[in-house]
Each structure stands twice: as structure tokens, then as C-alpha cells.
Amino acid sequence: MNKTSSVQEFTFDDMKKISRTKMGKSLPIELYRAIRLIGMYQGLPMKGKGTTVTVGRKIGESLPVHSLEELLDLFRDLKIGDPQIVLEEEHKIHVAVKDCFCEGLPEMEGSMVCDLEGAIMEGALNKIIDKRVYVREIKCNVNGDEHCEYEIRF
Ligand SMILES: [Zn+2]
Secondary structure, eight states, X not given: OOOOOSSOOOOHHHHTOOOOSSXXXXXXXXXXXXXXXXXXXXXXXXXXXXXXXXXXXHHHHHSOOOSHHHHHHHHHHTTSOEEEEEEEOSSEEEEEEETOTTTTSOOOTTOOOOHHHHHHHHHHHHHHHOSOOEEEEEEOGGGTOSSEEEEEEO
């Protein structure tokens, strides 16, 4: 048994402890999409706003990353998407996410569906920088944009 502390809370490290034999380590992306879009975006009040912020920040705080670079690497490793810094100013950074999990979904103009992933960034960066950081989704494939993009403000 993988009991690491007396406090019964899962850590991100626990998430990597996978001992099932036949089914392996991966789940298909349609399951992630179903949870995100059918369950959260469509299933929760206000398209999940509020809940995604709470859930995303909590996940972000749990990530074992210590810099923006490490965070973007982890986004790549987890196959959420391929993030790249496209604008860097004193109080503002823009991160474009190519090959986002939402790429290929039907376009719905006016819809931005990757807010949870932005909230994950926000939670992680708040912990790393120890200063209030705000992350906002400003572009999304589903909206018809060329990629998904986040504005990070410090
Ligand atoms: Zn997206």
C-alpha cells in the first residue's frame, strides 16, 4: 500500500502510482473531452465558470513545477497541448497552446472552452511566484481562432 502520510489527501505524485496491469497508463482523449465539455462545460451552471477556477487552481497548486518553463513542459508531457510563449512584457505574458486537446472539435463562435487549463496555469504560477497571477483565456480553437491562447498578468 502506498501510504505516504497520516493525512488522507492525494498528491500529484500519487496520481502517477498506477499498478493496473491490462489497461495501462493512458485513457483516450475523448474521455478527457467528455469530462471537460459534456460534464463540466455543458453540465455545470454558467458553463462551469467558478467550478473550473476552483478545480483548476487546486490542480495547479499540486503540480511539482518550480518555473514557468517547467509548467509548460508538464503541459506538454500531460498532452494537454504544446504551449509556447508568444509575447513577453513586464507584467504580461501570452502563451499560445498548439495542438490543444480541443483541436478538431466543431467550431462554436463565441465559445472558449479551455478555461480549466488556464486555471491550472494560474494555480501553479501563484504558487511558484508567490504573487497574485491572473490567467485569462483569450483565444480558443472552438471559437474559430488559429490556436488556444492565454494571457498571464502579474
Ligand atoms: Zn483549447
